[in-house]
Amino acid sequence: MRTSTTTSAVLKNLMIARDGAMTAELVQRPGDFGLGRIPARLAPAGTVRTICGFCSTGCSLLAHVDHRGQAINLTPDPYHPVNQGMACPKGWEALTPLAAHDRALTPRLRDPHTDKLVPVEWSRALAELVARFRGLQQRHGANSLAVLSTGQIVTEEMALLGALTKFGLGITHLDSNTRQCMATSHVAYKQSFGFDAPPFSYADFEESDTLVFVGANPCIAHPIMWQRVMRNTRRPDIVVIDPRATETAMAATLHLPLRPKSDLILLYGLARALIERGAVKADFVAAHTTGFEAFSAFVSEFSPARVAAETGLATGQIDQLADLIARKERVSFWWTMGVNQSHESTRTAQAIINLALMTGNIGRPGTGANSITGQCNAMGSRLFGNATSLLGGYDFEDSSHRGHVASILQLEPDRIPAQKGWAYDEILDGIERGEIKGLWVIATNTAHSWINSGRFRDLRSKLEFLIVQDLYDTTETALMADLILPAAGWGEKEGVFINSERRLGLTRKVNRAPGQALSDFAIFKLVAEAWGCGGLFTQWKDPESTFQLLKELSRGQPCDFTGVRDYAHLEASRGVQWPFTESDGAVETEMSPRERRLFTDGRFFTADGRARFFFEPPRPMPEAPDETYPFVLMTGRGSSAQWHTGSRTNKSAVLRKLAPTSLYIEVNPDDVARLHLDPGGQVLVRSRRGEVQAFVVATSTVQVGQVFMPCTSTV
Numbered sequence: 204m205r206t207s208t209t210t211s212a213v214l215k216n217l218m219i220a221r222d223g224a225m226t227a228e229l230v231q232r233p234g235d236f237g238l239g240r241i242p243a244r245l246a247p248a249g250t251v252r253t254i255c256g257f258c259s260t261g262c263s264l265l266a267h268v269d270h271r272g273q274a275i276n277l278t279p280d281p282y283h284p285v286n287q288g289m290a291c292p293k294g295w296e297a298l299t300p301l302a303a304h305d306r307a308l309t310p311r312l313r314d315p316h317t318d319k320l321v322p323v324e325w326s327r328a329l330a331e332l333v334a335r336f337r338g339l340q341q342r343h344g345a346n347s348l349a350v351l352s353t354g355q356i357v358t359e360e361m362a363l364l365g366a367l368t369k370f371g372l373g374i375t376h377l378d379s380n381t382r383q384c385m386a387t388s389h390v391a392y393k394q395s396f397g398f399d400a401p402p403f404s405y406a407d408f409e410e411s412d413t414l415v416f417v418g419a420n421p422c423i424a425h426p427i428m429w430q431r432v433m434r435n436t437r438r439p440d441i442v443v444i445d446p447r448a449t450e451t452a453m454a455a456t457l458h459l460p461l462r463p464k465s466d467l468i469l470l471y472g473l474a475r476a477l478i479e480r481g482a483v484k485a486d487f488v489a490a491h492t493t494g495f496e497a498f499s500a501f502v503s504e505f506s507p508a509r510v511a512a513e514t515g516l517a518t519g520q521i522d523q524l525a526d527l528i529a530r531k532e533r534v535s536f537w538w539t540m541g542v543n544q545s546h547e548s549t550r551t552a553q554a555i556i557n558l559a560l561m562t563g564n565i566g567r568p569g570t571g572a573n574s575i576t577g578q579c580n581a582m583g584s585r586l587f588g589n590a591t592s593l594l595g596g597y598d599f600e601d602s603s604h605r606g607h608v609a610s611i612l613q614l615e616p617d618r619i620p621a622q623k624g625w626a627y628d629e630i631l632d633g634i635e636r637g638e639i640k641g642l643w644v645i646a647t648n649t650a651h652s653w654i655n656s657g658r659f660r661d662l663r664s665k666l667e668f669l670i671v672q673d674l675y676d677t678t679e680t681a682l683m684a685d686l687i688l689p690a691a692g693w694g695e696k697e698g699v700f701i702n703s704e705r706r707l708g709l710t711r712k713v714n715r716a717p718g719q720a721l722s723d724f725a726i727f728k729l730v731a732e733a734w735g736c737g738g739l740f741t742q743w744k745d746p747e748s749t750f751q752l753l754k755e756l757s758r759g760q761p762c763d764f765t766g767v768r769d770y771a772h773l774e775a776s777r778g779v780q781w782p783f784t785e786s787d788g789a790v791e792t793e794m795s796p797r798e799r800r801l802f803t804d805g806r807f808f809t810a811d812g813r814a815r816f817f818f819e820p821p822r823p824m825p826e827a828p829d830e831t832y833p834f835v836l837m838t839g840r841g842s843s844a845q846w847h848t849g850s851r852t853n854k855s856a857v858l859r860k861l862a863p864t865s866l867y868i869e870v871n872p873d874d875v876a877r878l879h880l881d882p883g884g885q886v887l888v889r890s891r892r893g894e895v896q897a898f899v900v901a902t903s904t905v906q907v908g909q910v911f912m913p914c915t916s917t918v
Contacts, residue, residue, distance in 0.1 A: 536573060
């Protein structure tokens, strides 16, 4: 393998467009590698349908494009099956962050003499990346490098990154920030159903008789989904299980304000109550599941008295919930980050799945055990990120799987590692131990978003080389970087997102990226050429040809979407939910259903076709309140106008007006009085890991001994 490749040769020979469409050749000229002279494949004047790049809802937006091929504004698509003409504030303002003054416009490299990041050409940036990363591998071993990616880039880019790092650069340790929100549901589904398979369609919001939301506040976090609930004409009961009286809880038929971290106890007690009411669908359980008898014996210990004592709820509230489930034909269970990022989250998700299975509420309209995803392409990351699962949901440790993937990608099987790499938290632990020396961070802001963020600042000193690839060079992580690679964002490139209901949707290029920013796909191709492994990725010509590879990788898997012909088919269909096999595509007509759910035949993705009951005794929370730290801190999305660390939404004056301008903490009025706090005044909020100033909001939405702070802020 070459130790380096001259960047001029790389750029001259690589067919690449600034927007990631491989339609023109880069021609070098002194000091300018032709990046500004490539014909941009922009949309023609008129209206272009695209998929929003914020949350996992997957709304369709109509970009209105002028004669220059530049989008000038957006409106929601009235005919799309997801949002049906609706958009949240983030969707309406999706173009604004692209015009921010702090866009990364050129590669920047830290000058060792001044310790400042200075602009450099792409040739220098690529050469530095190769030299520094190769040097670290030579001195410290192949596993001294790691990559942290995202759920915010398109599926084709995720797949190329995973293939590049693991099959080309020899970097085993790759994970994405999807780990922070969705890994627990991924595991729960995989163990219970045999594959990571959210079973629902958004139509189920409108077709349920009872909707049970556990640790979910869709009114704020997923407002378009909440609008779908509001369109339900069946006069449904809405149940919210959440310690805090959220906006969703205020609109609910029944709110169960249980003690934090007691969800698992409540759900096991609820299972017992349903068994006692004869609400078990015995024929479904016998024909389609395994392990119910053991589960039934296990939950017999969760008496109403015990559950009430440990959750803080009244037995009457538990009975009321059991009745709402037992008496209704269509019951759907929904959860988000209150479960996924909580104590014992995988078993909690499976306790919800168990309830759906035992009552037969799965595979029918208005039912399901339904995990709502976080990021716009977290589902794409789970299937094709090539992180701890091999591309397409295959297993790194299975030689037949490695051989199959290698044959499709035209690789030697030994190119594919026989073990999965480290997860996100393990990578950070590896940095702390001094085993990881180089880190490449792509489209995420670890210094802000990872738990105990102060820890990452400390870990930075242990890294010898940090690369950040992002839209902005002002994020907390970018400011720490040794090398910044300027990336194109949503709306400046093409590719596929997969939303919470498994719907593949095409996001389109409607703007030209500024300066020398390139699509992530183009950057990965440049790195492959500079490293000398570009020949491994000749099939990955552009995003659409890569989509064809991913289709083939999906063939025969539960996530099979080989029936989607190409991007044009995907766009004309207004998105397609997997599975959509080649046979499905062959019989597709204009009258084919646009909404599809899993397990309608009672067959699951396990070896015997049966779903599994998983359960485990609840464990106490690792850090209970004490005299020094007497409050339980809860977090959640504070405003539908904010997203993640605010690196994009804070660029919009409109969204800033719709969100708090200062960090706040919600405190129960009794605690405010007891501590002599000043509502509206500043307090110091301190935990075992850090402290922050916030202003006090006295409100009964939180219970005594509990406080709430939003997980994003404009501060």
